[in-house]
Ligand code: UDP
């Protein structure tokens with residue numbers, strides 16, 4: 001096994017990270033995370049759920065991360081996504097049974113950069129023995145629960161808010177309350193189908209509609225649904241997550257990435273801006289220095 005090139009690894013051991021990926025993104029996305037923010041997390045606490053074994057999953061295992069291959073239908077529609085999410089939840093419950101110190105479950109898509117210290121600072125202000133659901137709304141209004149779902153289930157509220165599926169954190173206390181509904185792919189797919197919503201909405205539906213808790217809006221949990229260029233350079237270091245993507249406006253592709261002043265890498269070397277952002281947060285990283293020549 002290769003030695004793990006640890007630097008800046010945070011000692012904090014009570015946060016379980018679950019990353020969702022798929023074969024076609026192993027090289028383009030996961031490899032970038034391995035090079036950057038994965039390095040700040042103890043490998044024990046990082047689990048990747050994907051659909052195929054290849055040289056990237058082998059590399060991840062060499063680094064000490066846990067890779068789970070989900071046996072799910074393929075594709076980006078409700079049922080396959082709910083299935084994979086169910087596997088992510090299942091793996092958390094299994095890990096918690098073996099290592100009982102987890103206070104938090106955090107999910108991230110594979111196109112997300114996590115500013116680990118900013119997340120830990122937020123979690124420090126919260127009591128994990130309470131039921132917390134942290135994220136950012138992608139739809140800024142309450143979603144109505146379908147009539148037939150309300151009739152068949154014990155519903156507290158008619159409508160709910162939900163966090164964007166790209167990043168959210170749930171306290172273990174609340175994960176325990178969700179276990180009955182969302183542990184494993186059968187349950188997640190069953191409820192997702194019955195409610196007619198994808199997994200990220202289902203999580204909000206159960207937490208707010210059935211259990212009666214509220215989403216805590218964290219405005220620094222950005223995804224590529226939000227305009228990232230608007231974040232000022234001074235605010236960048238305070239963000240918990242950033243991402244990248246593009247918008248098609250009138251047939252033109254507009255890049256949605258953060259903008260960094262005095263960046264170390266240009267757009268060609270670093271199209272996602274993750275390398276430059278990583279160097280902004282962790283300037284002592286070796287590959288950040290070697291690029292300092294002008
Ligand atoms: N994904 C997946 N299966 C697919 C397509 C995507 O598991 O067939 C995962 C992908 O790895 C990522 C998440 O779903 O973690 C969101 O995918 P993407 O960023 O491509 O789409 P978005 O929902 O952000 O538009």
Ligand code: MN
Nearest residue numbers: 109111166224
């Ligand atoms: Mn995405």
